[in-house]
Amino acid sequence: MSWLSEYVRPRIRTLLGRREVPDNLWHQCPSCQQMIFAKDLATSLKVCPQCGHHMRATAAERLEWTFDEGTGTRIELPRVPADPLRFRDSKRYTERLKDAREKAHMDDAILVAHGSVGGHRAIIAAMDFGFMGGSMGAAVGEGIVAAARLAVLQDAPLILFTTSGGARMQEGLISLMQMPRTVIATRLVKDAGLPLIVVLADPTFGGVTASFAMLGDLHIAEPGAGIGFAGARVIEQTMREKLPDGFQKAEYLHDHGMVDMVVKRTDMAATLGRLIGLLRLKEAA
Numbered sequence: 265m266s267w268l269s270e271y272v273r274p275r276i277r278t279l280l281g282r283r284e285v286p287d288n289l290w291h292q293c294p295s296c297q298q299m300i301f302a303k304d305l306a307t308s309l310k311v312c313p314q315c316g317h318h319m320r321a322t323a324a325e326r327l328e329w330t331f332d333e334g335t336g337t338r339i340e341l342p343r344v345p346a347d348p349l350r351f352r353d354s355k356r357y358t359e360r361l362k363d364a365r366e367k368a369h370m371d372d373a374i375l376v377a378h379g380s381v382g383g384h385r386a387i388i389a390a391m392d393f394g395f396m397g398g399s400m401g402a403a404v405g406e407g408i409v410a411a412a413r414l415a416v417l418q419d420a421p422l423i424l425f426t427t428s429g430g431a432r433m434q435e436g437l438i439s440l441m442q443m444p445r446t447v448i449a450t451r452l453v454k455d456a457g458l459p460l461i462v463v464l465a466d467p468t469f470g471g472v473t474a475s476f477a478m479l480g481d482l483h484i485a486e487p488g489a490g491i492g493f494a495g496a497r498v499i500e501q502t503m504r505e506k507l508p509d510g511f512q513k514a515e516y517l518h519d520h521g522m523v524d525m526v527v528k529r530t531d532m533a534a535t536l537g538r539l540i541g542l543l544r545l546k547e548a549a
């Protein structure tokens with residue numbers, strides 16, 4: 265802890281009263297506990313300047329950081345039936361959705377946009393962990409299908425930024441049906457001979473890993489990203505074995521051939537642009 269977090273911040277809090285300090289002024293790095301000024305964090309693309317930890321990003325930030333012109337042009341995604349199972353646990357699913365929509369300012373856990381990346385036309389579908397843990401229900405499935413169709417229509421490569429805890433349990437079987445649907449969506453892109461690049465962000469787990477997230481032509485991961493199907497603790501309990509260090513981390517998966525590249529967030533847009541250039545050049549030849 266620095267003097268800023270130990271001394272200055274508590275003092276500011278005492279002076280202003282806890283509630284009056286905006287939450288967005290300082291952020292604490294979850295990895296090294298360093299306090300970082302929000303403005304600095306924005307310029308570093310939410311990467312800790314101290315330890316290089318890649319913090320979670322929203323879908324809107326992914327679009328903003330990747331497209332040449334900033335945000336690209338978002339497309340409206342098909343509407344899906346809300347709460348088809350009338351699901352309720354401690355809360356109604358419709359209420360959970362309403363809360364998530366208000367908090368994340370998006371309709372569901374995915375955004376799709378088109379624009380240019382490194383001077384090449386591209387479609388991006390970005391998931392958002394902040395929206396119900398990036399869980400995949402019918403809306404996310406529709407988003408992936410819509411992105412694939414748009415890629416084919418525009419004859420452009422498709423980039424998928426994934427982050428998800430897995431299936432949207434409140435949608436039961438309908439959520440699981442999105443696995444084969446998104447697999448078919450990747451097929452549409454491949455049949456059209458277009459590049460499909462998957463960028464795996466922390467965390468990518470469950471049904472998303474078990475479907476479209478592992479079906480790209482290229483798999484890029486952000487440093488330190490956790491990627492897997494079931495969580496390490498579940499596997500350890502099932503296998504009754506200690507798992508190796510760094511298991512399910514981007515670097516480990518890169519060493520073992522599950523991930524093609526581990527790319528820093530600050531290099532991501534340039535790398536994607538370069539890769540699309542190379543893939544399309546090969547195609548033209």
Ligand SMILES: [Zn+2]
Nearest residue numbers: 293296312315
């Ligand atoms: Zn840090």
